[in-house]
Amino acid sequence: MDKLSIAGLLIAIIAIYLGFALDGGALSTLFELPAFIIVFGGTLGAVMLQSSLSQFKHALSLLKWVFFPPNYDVEQGIEDVVFWAEKARESGYLALEDIALDVEEPYTQKGLDLLVDGVELDNFRTSLELDLDLYREHNLRSANVYESMGGYSPTIGILGAVLGLVHAMSNLTEPELLGQGIATAFIATIYGVGFANLLYLPIANKIRAIIHQQTMYREMICEGLVSIANGENPHAIENKLSAFRLS
Structure with a gap:
């Protein structure tokens, strides 16, 4: 958490x-229910209009990352890569087959499988980098869903304010209805700006930060596996990957 x-x-x-x-x-x-319905519903509808179903559903699935982010231990990752390098150096790439079966992280498992299969070095790196780029792009599009909500929300809030004032102006002779319309107008503006700056934009930036962390971790795994495929010394690989401790 x-x-x-x-x-x-x-x-x-x-x-x-x-x-x-x-x-x-x-x-x-x-607390003004009409204002909430206008701002939240309008924002949600606008972002659904601009998104594909799969991207919108994926964005919802990433929401849990804000409070329960995936954990990527760089130090443990470096130790694992060095261990794999030592095993490959001692017993060959086939010795990594059983290790790959126990790895839960899909990207790392794919890299080990390619290594075991003896994929040519250039194709090996290209495959891992392509997978990394597509994964990052897919997740960043989901983060953009929340950024778009942060952009739409203040504008929808202004729309709610105008609607509230229209309602107020149509009831000038009835003080109670006039007050309700004015309240909706101001509260809608508060909701629009508040939701954007306290929820939507921070959520988008938080998810982006986690995606960056994931990307750096996977780049480290990619570099380590490519170094193993290139036959580099385990100690040299560890020194190379130590730069990722600063990320």
Whole structure:
């Protein structure tokens, strides 16, 4: 669990509420169902319109990364690559076949399988790099879904504000309905800006950061496996991969 994400979300919500309450505001006034439906529903509909079904579903599946990110241990990865290099040096590539079966990470497993199959070196690197590029691009498109929501939300909030004012102006002779329309107008703007800057854009950036971490880890695995295929010394491979500790 990513405690930093949880703490950040709580601090943002509490800070806004405290600031509002200290100024004499009541929390109940911030809950306006019509405004929420306009802003959230409008934003969701707009982003669904621009996305394919598979990409939208994938974006939803990545949402859990914000609080439960996948763990990639660079240090353990380097140790594994060095171990594989030593096994290949002692017993040949076929000695890695059983190891590949126990590896859970799909990219690493594919690389070991290609190594065991004796794929030509240039094709070996090309295959791993292509797989890495496509995986990164696929996930970045999903992160863009949340960035798009962050772009649409303030605009939909303004739309909600205009609709609220239209409703208010049509009820000038009825104070209760006039007040409700004005409340919807202002709250819709708050929802639009708040959702964008407290949820959608941070979620997009968080997912991008995790994708970058994944990419760096897989680049390390790729470089290590290519070095094994090239017959490099395990100690030399470890020195080469040590640069990834800084990533």
